[in-house]
Amino acid sequence: MARRVPWFVVLPLALLALWHVAVARQWTPPGIIPAPAQVAESWATWIFGPPGRSLSPYSGTWLANVLYSARRVTQGFLLAAAVGIPLGLFIGWNRLVASLVDPSIQLFRPVPITAWLPFSIAVFGIYDASALFLIGLGAFYPIVVNTTHGVRDTNLLLLRAARMLGAGTATILRTVVFPSALPAIFTGLRLGIGVAWTAVIVAEMIAVKSGLGYVLWDAYYVGRMDICVATMISVGLLGFLSDRLLYGLSRVVLRWRLLEAHA
Amino acid sequence: MPDIELRDVWKEFVKHGRRVEALQAIDFVVERNEFAAILGPSGCGKSTLLNLVAGFDRPTRGQVLVGGEPVTGPSPRRAVVFQEPALFPWYTVVDNITYGPKTLGMDPARYRPKVQALLEQVGLVGFERHYPAELSGGMKQRVGLARVLVLEPQVLLMDEPFGSLDAQTRSLMHELLLAVWERHHQTVLFITHDIEEALLLADSVSVMTARPGRIKKRLAVELPRPRTVEMTTSPVFNALKREVLALIREESLRAAAERGA
Numbered sequence: 180m181a182r183r184v185p186w187f188v189v190l191p192l193a194l195l196a197l198w199h200v201a202v203a204r205q206w207t208p209p210g211i212i213p214a215p216a217q218v219a220e221s222w223a224t225w226i227f228g229p230p231g232r233s234l235s236p237y238s239g240t241w242l243a244n245v246l247y248s249a250r251r252v253t254q255g256f257l258l259a260a261a262v263g264i265p266l267g268l269f270i271g272w273n274r275l276v277a278s279l280v281d282p283s284i285q286l287f288r289p290v291p292i293t294a295w296l297p298f299s300i301a302v303f304g305i306y307d308a309s310a311l312f313l314i315g316l317g318a319f320y321p322i323v324v325n326t327t328h329g330v331r332d333t334n335l336l337l338l339r340a341a342r343m344l345g346a347g348t349a350t351i352l353r354t355v356v357f358p359s360a361l362p363a364i365f366t367g368l369r370l371g372i373g374v375a376w377t378a379v380i381v382a383e384m385i386a387v388k389s390g391l392g393y394v395l396w397d398a399y400y401v402g403r404m405d406i407c408v409a410t411m412i413s414v415g416l417l418g419f420l421s422d423r424l425l426y427g428l429s430r431v432v433l434r435w436r437l438l439e440a441h442a
Numbered sequence: 443m444p445d446i447e448l449r450d451v452w453k454e455f456v457k458h459g460r461r462v463e464a465l466q467a468i469d470f471v472v473e474r475n476e477f478a479a480i481l482g483p484s485g486c487g488k489s490t491l492l493n494l495v496a497g498f499d500r501p502t503r504g505q506v507l508v509g510g511e512p513v514t515g516p517s518p519r520r521a522v523v524f525q526e527p528a529l530f531p532w533y534t535v536v537d538n539i540t541y542g543p544k545t546l547g548m549d550p551a552r553y554r555p556k557v558q559a560l561l562e563q564v565g566l567v568g569f570e571r572h573y574p575a576e577l578s579g580g581m582k583q584r585v586g587l588a589r590v591l592v593l594e595p596q597v598l599l600m601d602e603p604f605g606s607l608d609a610q611t612r613s614l615m616h617e618l619l620l621a622v623w624e625r626h627h628q629t630v631l632f633i634t635h636d637i638e639e640a641l642l643l644a645d646s647v648s649v650m651t652a653r654p655g656r657i658k659k660r661l662a663v664e665l666p667r668p669r670t671v672e673m674t675t676s677p678v679f680n681a682l683k684r685e686v687l688a689l690i691r692e693e694s695l696r697a698a699a700e701r702g703a
Contacts (some may be wrong), residue, residue, distance in 0.1 A: 336524060339496075340528040344590075344593070345517070345542055345545045
């Protein structure tokens with residue numbers, strides 16, 4: 180019976196209750212933090228309200244902004260994966276490539292994505308390209324680093340077996356090294372998508388004029404803390420959803436590994 | 443012409459900054475269609491010897507020839523069955539077995555009937571779509587055997603292939619290997635530290651010394667073929683076993699004396 184309790188809802192509900200009580204009892208400075216009910220109402224208008232300025236400038240624009248942000252995250256993330264996975268494979272596989280590329284990656288990696296903002300705007304302007312650059316760069320690091328580690332963990336015995344069975348380097352990379360590194364690659368992808376959502380908000384706050392990040396900053400300027408909070412929760416849910424998608428994909432792709440764990 | 447020939451082979455390693463002599467002046471021959479076993483204590487360098495024949499490693503000195511040609515690297519003509527099954531965990535049984543033929547670009551029409559026959563010979567029918575993680579240790583080794591037999595290699599190199607199996611499974615694997623060998627009569631180099639296993643399976647047993655590894659003595663196993671597990675109780679078998687035991691005891695006494703000195 181204890182197993183049927185959906186424990187994961189307990190803490191969010193408790194926090195929600197605390198939030199409600201804190202606002203109602205005025206433990207927080209009045210007029211700054213909105214009550215949960217107010218956020219819910221504004222959020223509903225934001226999502227379902229008729230477009231136009233009848234109720235609020237945000238009315239009915241939620242989905243459009245979610246789609247802007249989700250598209251940027253998807254594009255930047257795919258770009259990061261398309262560069263990060265092959266590069267990680269080569270760095271992990273080839274010592275020359277590693278000594279050529281890896282130190283530079285490790286040197287640039289500690290530079291926060293926010294520090295790239297001025298550079299990005301100066302080079303790419305206030306356009307999508309700017310956002311894609313920041314998102315792609317942010318997601319690239321965890322993907323390339325984890326792919327590299329995954330490749331280096333490849334079992335020597337499997338490499339020998341493949342060689343003995345007639346495989347050349349290209350075949351070994353495709354049929355042994357890549358599948359062997361896939362669990363680590365998925366770890367990198369899941370970390371990467373998290374960074375991508377961080378980066379999209381930062382980019383949209385400053386470098387472009389649409390999406391959830393833009394709404395967040397705009398709402399802050401006009402004092403709509405209710406919309407700010409609704410945006411924060413929206414981003415949290417979208418990030419959670421995209422991580423679940425990747426996790427689900429990994430369960431399908433890495434089926435052979437699940438059998439291993441339960442064998 | 444012998445299938446495998448080692449001429450004055452020496453192998454040195456550098457381990458923790460120190461030179462370790464693994465093999466010393468090895469002269470060793472395996473004739474065509476011979477099942478040759480190398481018997482030795484762990485750490486005597488017998489796996490090193492096999493790795494040289496497989497092409498995973500190069501000798502420090504001397505020559506390793508297979509089919510009269512020097513070994514320069516791994517090749518499907520010198521197939522290896524490892525102690526760990528070393529199957530690709532992301533491929534099913536049948537995909538593991540067809541890995542070699544596919545990689546070599548063989549025609550499916552040519553290898554498919556062979557795969558089917560091998561699945562039957564090693565008792566894996568019904569498990570074609572299983573992943574290695576779903577198989578027992580013995581079944582994994584049977585896949586490991588099938589995936590190299592399908593290539594019809596010139597020589598079969600087996601590195602303590604049943605070393606990590608329990609006694610019962612190992613005995614079943616012996617019967618299976620004997621049956622398979624009766625069909626294919628492949629040249630086999632079989633590494634083991636199990637005396638009974640070596641005598642039951644092989645035509646010749648070469649006893650190796652403790653490190654640095656040398657071939658101490660080569661014995662012919664004059665047991666009739668086809669062999670059965672029951673032969674391990676015959677007088678001939680027991681006489682051979684006594685002889686090997688005496689050789690090994692002599693060797694361990696010598697090693698102990700050297701260590702003590």
